[in-house]
Amino acid sequence: MKQEYIISAYSENHIGLLNRITIIFTRRKVNIESLTVSESALKGISKFTIVVNETRDKVSNIVKQIDKQIEVLKAFYHTNEEMIFQEIALYKVPTAPLMESDQIEKLIRKHNARILEITPEYTVIEKTGHKEETQELFNGLNPFGVLQFIRSGRIAITRSPIEKLSEFLKERDALLAKIESKGKIAKV
Amino acid sequence: MTTKEKETRRSQQQDVEITGSEAVIRSLIAEGAEVIFGYPGGAIMPVYDALYDYRNALRHILTRHEQGAVHAAQGYARVTGKVGVCIATSGPGATNLMTGIADAQIDSTPLVCITGQVTSGLLGTDAFQESDVVGLSMPVTKWNFQITTPEDIPEAIAKAFYIAASGRPGPVLLDITKDAQFGKLKYKYAKCHKIRSYVPEYPVNKEKLAEAATLINGAKKPFLVFGQGIMLGEAERELKSFIDKTGIPAAWTLLGLSALNSDHPLNVGMLGMHGNYGPNIKTNECDLLIAVGMRFDDRVTGTLKTYAKQAKIIHIEIDPAEINKNVKTDVALLGDAKKILRLLTHIVSPNKHKEWVKEFKQAMAIEVKKVIHSDVYPTKPGLTMGEVVRRVSEYTKNKAVIVSDVGQHQMATARYSRFTQPRSHITSGGLGTMGFGLPAAIGAKLGEPNREVVVFAGDGGFQMTIQELGTIAQEKLGVKMVILNNHFLGMVRQWQELFFEKRYSFTEILSPDFVKVADAYGIPGNHVTDRDKLDDAIKVMFETEGPYLLEVNIEKDDNVFPMVPAGASVSDILLSPEDAVK
Numbered sequence: 001m002k003q004e005y006i007i008s009a010y011s012e013n014h015i016g017l018l019n020r021i022t023i024i025f026t027r028r029k030v031n032i033e034s035l036t037v038s039e040s041a042l043k044g045i046s047k048f049t050i051v052v053n054e055t056r057d058k059v060s061n062i063v064k065q066i067d068k069q070i071e072v073l074k075a076f077y078h079t080n081e082e083m084i085f086q087e088i089a090l091y092k093v094p095t096a097p098l099m100e101s102d103q104i105e106k107l108i109r110k111h112n113a114r115i116l117e118i119t120p121e122y123t124v125i126e127k128t129g130h131k132e133e134t135q136e137l138f139n140g141l142n143p144f145g146v147l148q149f150i151r152s153g154r155i156a157i158t159r160s161p162i163e164k165l166s167e168f169l170k171e172r173d174a175l176l177a178k179i180e181s182k183g184k185i186a187k188v
Numbered sequence: 189m190t191t192k193e194k195e196t197r198r199s200q201q202q203d204v205e206i207t208g209s210e211a212v213i214r215s216l217i218a219e220g221a222e223v224i225f226g227y228p229g230g231a232i233m234p235v236y237d238a239l240y241d242y243r244n245a246l247r248h249i250l251t252r253h254e255q256g257a258v259h260a261a262q263g264y265a266r267v268t269g270k271v272g273v274c275i276a277t278s279g280p281g282a283t284n285l286m287t288g289i290a291d292a293q294i295d296s297t298p299l300v301c302i303t304g305q306v307t308s309g310l311l312g313t314d315a316f317q318e319s320d321v322v323g324l325s326m327p328v329t330k331w332n333f334q335i336t337t338p339e340d341i342p343e344a345i346a347k348a349f350y351i352a353a354s355g356r357p358g359p360v361l362l363d364i365t366k367d368a369q370f371g372k373l374k375y376k377y378a379k380c381h382k383i384r385s386y387v388p389e390y391p392v393n394k395e396k397l398a399e400a401a402t403l404i405n406g407a408k409k410p411f412l413v414f415g416q417g418i419m420l421g422e423a424e425r426e427l428k429s430f431i432d433k434t435g436i437p438a439a440w441t442l443l444g445l446s447a448l449n450s451d452h453p454l455n456v457g458m459l460g461m462h463g464n465y466g467p468n469i470k471t472n473e474c475d476l477l478i479a480v481g482m483r484f485d486d487r488v489t490g491t492l493k494t495y496a497k498q499a500k501i502i503h504i505e506i507d508p509a510e511i512n513k514n515v516k517t518d519v520a521l522l523g524d525a526k527k528i529l530r531l532l533t534h535i536v537s538p539n540k541h542k543e544w545v546k547e548f549k550q551a552m553a554i555e556v557k558k559v560i561h562s563d564v565y566p567t568k569p570g571l572t573m574g575e576v577v578r579r580v581s582e583y584t585k586n587k588a589v590i591v592s593d594v595g596q597h598q599m600a601t602a603r604y605s606r607f608t609q610p611r612s613h614i615t616s617g618g619l620g621t622m623g624f625g626l627p628a629a630i631g632a633k634l635g636e637p638n639r640e641v642v643v644f645a646g647d648g649g650f651q652m653t654i655q656e657l658g659t660i661a662q663e664k665l666g667v668k669m670v671i672l673n674n675h676f677l678g679m680v681r682q683w684q685e686l687f688f689e690k691r692y693s694f695t696e697i698l699s700p701d702f703v704k705v706a707d708a709y710g711i712p713g714n715h716v717t718d719r720d721k722l723d724d725a726i727k728v729m730f731e732t733e734g735p736y737l738l739e740v741n742i743e744k745d746d747n748v749f750p751m752v753p754a755g756a757s758v759s760d761i762l763l764s765p766e767d768a769v770k
Contacts, residue, residue, distance in 0.1 A: 185389050
């Protein structure tokens, strides 16, 4: 059964790796719903957050292929329930209707959004939340004429108390310590 | 001291200021490269200039096309177990390598491919002979990297060799801009032993090992299937010890061929589309399938819907991405086949499985009667591929390195050659690259100069890289070439006959007189059409020193059977075209 999965991959900061990762999806004709890449808490390590709508088997295989890339430290996948996630949206609306009635103000209060900038011509509103929430505000603002709208890719963290990466890096160091020449583990 | 020793010694000097190009050559020598294959051109000229001073320490083979260079490097890597190296220029030189790189990726062949690139300032400007080689090769390489500064060269080459050869091997590409080749650096070489983000091998999981042993000990009809992983992991002896102790019959994939001697009593033959009858039907009758170093390719499994559904499955594999990719496993043993098989052999109980092994022999008897006998000992006029392959193999006492191209003759070669040592069968498996055979044989001969190297090719595939006759002539390489000429693109013709209502659309192919072509290169050769002249012709071929081309006329309706039709179940294997009609 297809459902939304959040893939998280930690990697070295390497030119071309984004391309290597995305072609894994392209080759299997899997659409990426959203993609965010930024530096993680550890300097020099990038984090990819990729949202797909797919079956668990397919996601599991894709994650293994991502993990297989030389510069990828580790890739995981989670369901939405297993993670806390957020997206950000920006809306540009004309300032006139904001001045004429309190309807836009009410919408902003109701949706817990905030105003970033007001000029005589336009006002920029920011809202963070799940896609349905940012969409709901868009639907509310649309009758007043949304001039521009942009939504970011998803970012997410796990519900488990520790960062999986630091746990993982410890294991990796122990594993690498066993590897001797030619990439072989000497003792079994 | 010989010139070669002088050059080698010079290449080992550390902390000296040299050009990036010279650093490329010195690094290759430091990694133990002895033979490299390539073709010069504008953007790689500085490297070729540096090579001139090391041409005794590092033998360069000039092929006639970059595709020839990469296939030769593959052939060299496959027979020696070393990393194959090829060099090409930017643009078309690099794009011509891509077929071979894709072939090496799917067949897990360790390669380091070096391409020249336009000066870094010109990148992205559509400069002369510029192409995005890193982008182009990304889907078909294990790793690739563009070098734009000379200081990065030694480290990148060290990483390239480490990545290519370790874990599940594969091709690596380094794209070096011309300014990085011309620039100077203080050269110092250190081999790479570790990369933080890359784990080539995993420690053996003892609990899973015990689970596997329990399944093996409890199985009534266990069946082992192995692939190239046995040879890549140098686990040939461990495989033999394991089956000798457990009495488990073993079958091979196309790329696993020669890992286990052909005359081993538990070697029950080939798996897959044109594999043997027993291994295919027994796949769907066994109660335990032990897969070692193989990836359940669709040509091996047929439809997955009915593949070994009745059996428990143990998968011994070094690449985690292969586990559960095609076939769901009950016990996955991740890691090195050599270590896992050794540990398993210690803990499993000895067994014989006499009755079960007998079932394979009975299936083989049926196949001999219905297929093999008429393939290898035909009485009808007109030569068959099977008899030619078997005669050649026997003439070499089954000790030759056998290379094949792609198509019907490839299947005949795999089915009817016999082997007495590993790394002796070289073919393009996963990608099925026509034109692979001749250049791969060049690499194989350079890797194993003291063994006979025979390449079987069809009339179609041979013409795809026929220009490499020039390389053979120039380097005086004793490659024995046998063209099994049926005047058709035979495998496609066979499918047209069986599945496309005999509509032979563009499969009849005109060929030159191959013996005359060879003669133009100064390579001796002969034609054979009659059965009674075959043995003599083979004898003359091997007795002639150096290269030799034997063109054998084959009946066009010599089809390859048995056959699992594409998308069918392995147990629905057909023994003859009449079966197909049923």
